[in-house]
Amino acid sequence: MSTDAALDQPLYAHQSLRTAIGQLGMDDARDCAYADFVRERSHALLRSAFLLTGDQHLAEDLVQEALARTHRAWSRLEKPSNAEAYARKVMYHAQVSLWRRPKVAESLPGDDLERHGGSTDDPAEAAVRRITLQRALLSLSPKQRAVIVLRYFEDHTEVEAAQMLGVSVSTVKTQCGRALDRLRTLVPDLRVLADVHEAGR
């Protein structure tokens, strides 16, 4: 495969070829790997960060901080696949301990209708539901919110969530139970969640 041909291949094929032929120095290779990581994974990180912060700009700041610290640590990562786990751990720790709890969303239902991307047939109804959940999430403590996102958005087990947050499994269970209780109270559509927090994996 020629270099020109490689340029038509997916990004990872580029990277492999470039690395294999040794045309780039270690720093360049590292920068390329980091760039690939950011461009492939930052939106996934942003989605979690948005649930954690409830705000586009706060989410961007949170992910930016996590990415920057991942970049600082890049040479210590044993393999690039560790990068996302590292970034997520930084992000969750920063969210729980550093980022101030944002105020409950001040926008009213309907303000964000044009941004809605849900799957319902009724955009207005979906937007109201989304904003109701957003407000309910923001009424939780940062730790409770982090537990909910880890358990029910990222589908981590209680043990994994505890490791990610650096807390005990019992804390995850307790915080999750309280968070679900509150969500059930604030979000009518979620009342079917009766006792779901007891279904720990």
Next chain:
Amino acid sequence: MTGPDPDPLRAELRELADSVAATDLYERSLARSRRLGRREAAVGTAAAVVALALLGSGLWQLPRSGPQPVAPVAGAPPAPSAPAPAVSQRMNSSATTKPVTPPRASRPDRPRPAGSTSTPRSTSIADLPGHIFYADTGDDGRLVRLTPGDQPETVLSKPYATVGVSPDGTRVAYVADGSLMVTDTGGGEPQQAYAGTASAAQAPAWSPDGTRLLIDATEPGVLDVATGALTPLPSGLDGQHFRWSGDGSTLVYATAGCGLGVAETNAQTGTPVPDSGDPAGRAACRPVSVDATGDLVTVHLAPGTSDPAGATDSAAAPADAVLDTVTGDIVDLPVSGRIIGAVFDPAGNLLVRSVKDGKRRLSLFAPDFTLLLRAREPAALEGLSLVAYTR
């Protein structure tokens, strides 16, 4: 165990997450990374100058130039052979003329537990001196103080991310919503000591004299509580969970990949603690408390991991072992049952919390591992985590 699958919540969360707009964060994150790098480079030099100046002036040890506090155990003061006062005096006398000599290499005869047949000098919890602090992790970390002879009392009920109790037990530093707060355990309104504190990898660690706090601002640094001045740690000390030795001479900290490091407080870099290998494959991922001189550290043992962020795991879990910082060996404590907490006080006395057959016990060892006390723990503290033992 199974139960209803919370699909409605999962679906709603996915839908809400769809609201976020895609953004290219590559350049922004690189710019932030460069700022962090410049800060690390700049503060390394500044911290070296400050550390040398402090050491040269003797100010570092000034608050401890008076009589050493003695743990008032009834009928059983710490043994005279305890290493802490001797080392502390040696540091005072040498601080004005030469760098501190690493204390560990010159003391091959460090005291260690004699065996499992020790008889405690007291079996009454009322004889335990000082205060013990516990956290109720199931209640946002509510901090409880046990003063033997009295009922446990809640001294901090506000939610916090991490907490540190001052060596004299009179103050608590904690991080809540990104701010470092300090409050008296006797009551009073919390005061903000610093804004913008990332604490998950660094609980506020009080200096032995109680005037400074080692915190994680943007990077780990030492905060003068009275003035609010923050002196970042040298960039060569790349770690988390920094803890001070009781004489202020040594920092023990967690390194990436579940290791420990030791550094003199005036050093630019640290020395890794050897990994001697735990038979169960566990690693000392996080120091909890350090003895008087930096020889021994209580640690939380966790499954070994290659995860580079592994050192931040289980940040709230209590220590369950004591480790020799010179050899990396786990010290075999003469305690029956399972250890569920272990903390040094600044004088090097070691309080061990253990459970056997459902019964929880507290054991207090002097720095030479004389068993001073072993007693049942009050029932009200069941389910709480041992945080600190103070004067």
